[in-house]
Amino acid sequence: MKWRIGVLVAVMVAVVALVAAFVVVPRFGTDTVDRSQPAVLQSLRDLSQFHAAAGEYQVVLDIEHDVRYVPDVLAGQRTLFVAAGSVNAYVEFGELGEGALEVSPDGKAVRVDLPKPVLDKPNLHQERCYVFAQERGLVDRLAAIVETRDQQPFYVAAEQKIADAARDSGLVARAEESTRKMLTGMLGGLGYEVRFSATD
The missing domain is CATH 1.20.5 (Single alpha-helices involved in coiled-coils or other helix-helix interfaces)
Structure with a gap:
């Protein structure tokens, strides 16, 4: 026992x-020692396109078609065409490489290789695009009775003018700043100090 x-x-x-x-x-x-990498790259890829900025634009086209050696009162036309549209600036995250985000050895900071923002194709607002005024010669006025003038060239020209305005208005720079703020807030919320690679 x-x-x-x-x-x-x-x-x-x-x-x-x-x-x-x-x-x-x-x-x-x-x-x-926790050497785990942050699961943020996949999250950024899931975002795909981040629309960081948008601009609204209006343009007035003044287009004149003359007939050589013929007085304007007989042939030719001058058209004032008003067009409005918007342009989006976005950042493409869907194609980020593995080295796009690099965590520092101490795990306290993240270096981000930020893609350059891209301007989307202008989106014309059809309800705000119209012929404001038009002067036509006698021949053109008679032709307008039996046929409808094609306004497609005006829309094409307006798209180009708005695209040029978006490129020159600093929309890309605004989109880059907005994207940096978004990533700083998102990664900062995970406890990282965010650093961005130098861009051209």
Whole structure:
């Protein structure tokens, strides 16, 4: 009977020793180093296109078609065409490479290789595009009675004018600034200091 009690005591001592080994030893004998990479690259790819800025534009086209050696009163026309549209500036995250985000060795900072914003094709607002005024020679006025003038060239010219205006208005720079703020807020919320690679 005594030997059974002795065995039971020995088992209990062994269990206590094992528990102490798992509880006490980690506190004094081990260090934990987390070298995990942030799961943000996939999140950025899921964003695909981030529309960072948009501009609204209006243009008045003054287009004149003359007939050589014929007085304007007989042939030719001059048209004032008003057009309005918008242009989006976006950043493409869907094609980010593996090196687009690099975590510092101490895990406290993230370097971001930010793609350059791209201007989308102008979106003309059809309800705000119209012929404001038109002067036509006699021949053109008679022709307008039996045929409808094609206004497509005016829309094509308006798209080009608005695209040029968007490129010259600093919309790309505004989109880049907006994207930097978005990424700084998102990655900063995960505890990282955000640094951006130098861009041209």
